[in-house]
Amino acid sequence: MPRIFLVVIVAILATIVIAACGGDTATPSGERSETEKSEGVQVAVSPPLWRYVNSGWVSPVNEQSTNAFTRELRVAVITSAQEMDQFNRMVISKRTLGTGTTLGRPEFPGSVVLAAYLLWLPVQGDPLSVVGLKIDGNRAVVDLELEVDAQGREYPYLYAPMTMVTVDRDEFPAEGPVSFEFRLDGELQVTLTDTLR
Numbered sequence: 431m432p433r434i435f436l437v438v439i440v441a442i443l444a445t446i447v448i449a450a451c452g453g454d455t456a457t458p459s460g461e462r463s464e465t466e467k468s469e470g471v472q473v474a475v476s477p478p479l480w481r482y483v484n485s486g487w488v489s490p491v492n493e494q495s496t497n498a499f500t501r502e503l504r505v506a507v508i509t510s511a512q513e514m515d516q517f518n519r520m521v522i523s524k525r526t527l528g529t530g531t532t533l534g535r536p537e538f539p540g541s542v543v544l545a546a547y548l549l550w551l552p553v554q555g556d557p558l559s560v561v562g563l564k565i566d567g568n569r570a571v572v573d574l575e576l577e578v579d580a581q582g583r584e585y586p587y588l589y590a591p592m593t594m595v596t597v598d599r600d601e602f603p604a605e606g607p608v609s610f611e612f613r614l615d616g617e618l619q620v621t622l623t624d625t626l627r
Contacts, residue, residue: 479563480544480595483535484528485556487589488521488547500549503574503619504590505612508536508543509599509626517545524589527556536596542626546574546612547592555580558591568603571611602626 496502508514514536536543548558557580562573574593602608612620 479565479601480560480597481532481535482528483532483543483596484523484526484592484594485559486526486528486592487524487556487585488526488592489524489588490521490547490549490590492520493549496549498550498552501551502549503612503614504547504549505572505610505620505622506543506545507610507622507624507626508545509541509624510538514538514543521545521547521592523592525585526592528594540599541596542599542602543594543596544572544610545592545594546572547590548576548614549590550588551576551591552585553580553591554584555582556591558593560593560595563595563597565601568606569609569611570602571613573616574612574614576615599626 490504506513506517508517535541544560544563546558546560551557555577557577559575559577560572561575562571564571564573576591607623607625610622610624611618612622
């Protein structure tokens with residue numbers, strides 16, 4: 431009987447020691463414990479390369495060759511105030527969502543503005559937006575997305591959904607032209623080469 435009593439006491443003491451030490455808390459190397467995850471260890475997420483400038487609906491001039499069934503992406507790479515003025519003369523804004531703050535973001539020559547609009551899309555809301563930009567040497571891939579379930583007032587086909595963002599000139603290589611690939615919903619639509627000068 432004393433022997434069983436001794437075994438029970440040793441088992442109880444061992445249980446207390448294990449509980450006091452936290453049990454098996456060893457974490458395999460390279461993995462974080464749940465405690466570390468919940469203590470605010472944050473992984474830095476880098477901000478996107480682009481900044482919003484403007485979006486909305488536009489009516490490009492001189493589009494006699496298109497009709498209500500046209501679905502064509504038009505793009506522009508703007509590197510100066512003169513090019514911005516020319517774009518605004520050729521693509522008349524009908525309803526835009528940019529504010530004085532966002533519209534003032536492009537500061538030339540330190541900025542490159544990427545603009546895109548889709549002919550013609552009789553839907554509602556403001557559905558075209560930039561969702562990704564990847565720069566790899568002298569190649570830039572601009573990912574655009576068309577919102578399928580856009581909300582808002584219905585616009586006629588003479589208005590084209592438009593989006594415009596700005597990117598710092600320093601993000602692009604200093605030498606040589608840059609090839610811009612504009613993709614809409616994952617599919618390549620337009621490739622445009624610009625010297626960014």
